[in-house]
Amino acid sequence: MDHHEIYLDNHSSTRCAPEVVESMLPYFDAEYANPSSVANAVGRRAQNDVDHARQSIALMLGCESNEVVFTSGATESNNLALAGVLSRHKAGHVCLTTIEHSSVRGPLQEFVRRGFQISEIPVDRFGRVSPEALAEVLRPDTVLVSIIAASNEIGTIQNFHRLLPNIRRTQALLHVDATQAVGKIPFSLNELDIDLLSFSGHKLHGPKGIGGLIVRQKNRRVRLQPQVFGGGHERGLRSGTMNVPGIIGLERALRLSFEDIETVSTKVRVLRDDLWQRLQNGIPDLVLNGPPLGENDRLWNNLNCQFPGVEGQTLALTCEQVAMSSGSACNANQGEPSHVLKAIGLNPDQARSSLRFGLSRYTTASEIETAASLIIAAYRKIIK
Ligand SMILES: Cc1ncc(COP(=O)(O)O)c(C=O)c1O
Known part of the structure; x- marks a missing residue:
């Protein structure tokens, strides 16, 4: 610039924070091995570093490391969360707020074509979702609710402590697009009963092309239909050679913001x-x-x-x-x-x-x- x-x-x-860039550099140069290639020592080193980054990210977000799925960013995380849940159903009802990002609205349109019913949860003049407005759209056949944690346009932060009781009265899973919230608002998934949470590296001084989806296994075992097939990376949920520099940079960026x-x-x-x-x-x-x-x-x-x-x-x-x-x-x-x-x-x-x-x-x-x-x-x- x-x-x-x-x-x-x-x-x-x-x-991208200078500390983040510095943390990534070795992985373009000396440590460029493929972490899935564990037959050699360099590959195992890369795997070890990715494992550490995964554990550290899980600790910061208050979840378990086997719940972290690395993606290319929040657009992919949102797509994997929504398509991953809905592809396991033939039909059903989905709720989303009127202020979701296009990467949530877009994939849902595809499921409307497949016969799913969608309800929009209205917000007030400040962009807040009320428990009452949410209760009005929830149905016994609601399979998924998607709520943006913090608006990328008007900055509204939703209060999940107030919204969760209504969702938990149904069988619906809760997906939260936390792209603008992670690293800005202190929270722990151990204290918030969210099933799926999307975030992205380049929104928090990390690199572009890396993000994550947290797929909780604690209170409910969230099952997803993979959207990308191949070598079975990320517990089969997202095949593709891991973006090692990106993962290392994402961890460093999160640590920087949490510090x-x-x-x-x-x-x-x-x-x-x-x-x-x-x-x-x-x-x-x-x-x-x-x-x-x-x-x-x-x-x-x-x-x-x-x-x-x-x-x-x-x-x-x-x-x-x-x-x-x-x-x-x-x-x-x-x-x-x-x-x-x-x-x-x-x-x-x-x-x-x-x-x-x-x-x-x-x-x-x-x-x-x-x-x-x-x-x-x-x-x-x-x-x-
Ligand atoms: C709320 C929200 N969700 C999703 C995205 C998409 O993120 P990414 O650029 O990582 O695909 C953005 C940013 O564009 C965003 O602000």
């Missing part, structure tokens, strides 16, 4: 609030999308607001020195207003005038100061 570019798009990807979650979240929250304050001072009509900034149910690095009278896309293009995003960058949705903003009650114009900001541990106070003045100047230029 150019040194004068300011990256405020950390929900779509993050800088100083408190310090980083406190620092970044102040910067995020400062960005909002500065933007509001320059653009008095600015409207906040998503939960109030002071609340704990909003990601500390997320800001999303409406810039009345302009298209978010135009503002982002006019102010290219600051990387920000209109809608979800991970969607190839050209021009379509965000389904998440629609779900919290925005009309198409309000949704189109919105921009999302994602800060990170690397964001500095001076970047926020510069970014705010550049955005305000670009806004004034457009509405003139």
Whole structure:
């Protein structure tokens, strides 16, 4: 990245931390063996290192190492979770929130074609799912419920302690897309009865092309139909030569975020609030999308607001020195207003005038100061 570019798009990807890059380097060079090739000592060393990384990741997330399935990222984890459960049924009912990521919505569309029934769980104007709204859509034949842990657009963090009792009254499994939550919100799967949990390396200062799906075996033995066949890697759930540098980097990235979650979240929250304050001072009509900034149910690095009278896309293009995003960058949705903003009650114009900001541990106070003045100047230029 150019040194004068300011990256405020950390929900779509993050800088790979220098510690992470360093941890991965030996696995491109001296230790490049295949961990499945255990007939030789170098292969066994690689296997050993992958095993350690798996154990460490399991410990951090509060699960067992045989519950960790490495994938290429959260899109694949979500696909494996949903298709893996639903392929074991001929038909049935599935619930998902109205604010899921396209990598949850997409695979479910395929199962609609196969005859499954889908219910959307509505959210309130801040993106929160209530236990009552969930109870209303659950049915005796619900096989799966999918709920995004933290929204990649408006930062809403769901309260699973409140939602779980209703789900546990049914036979349904719970899948959680925790891509934006892992490494940002302290939690332990030992204390939360979630059946399947997806996450991704490049959202938490790890490398791209690696992620995981936790497939719990503790309270219920979750069985999945594999979607990729071959050599039977990952306990038969996801064949393919293991991405050793990716796995090592993912472990290091998780450790980095777990080590100083408190310090980083406190620092970044102040910067995020400062960005909002500065933007509001320059653009008095600015409207906040998503939960109030002071609340704990909003990601500390997320800001999303409406810039009345302009298209978010135009503002982002006019102010290219600051990387920000209109809608979800991970969607190839050209021009379509965000389904998440629609779900919290925005009309198409309000949704189109919105921009999302994602800060990170690397964001500095001076970047926020510069970014705010550049955005305000670009806004004034457009509405003139
Ligand atoms: C909530 C959420 N789920 C899934 C994904 C997909 O993750 P990946 O890029 O690892 O496939 C993303 C990011 O794009 C996301 O924000």
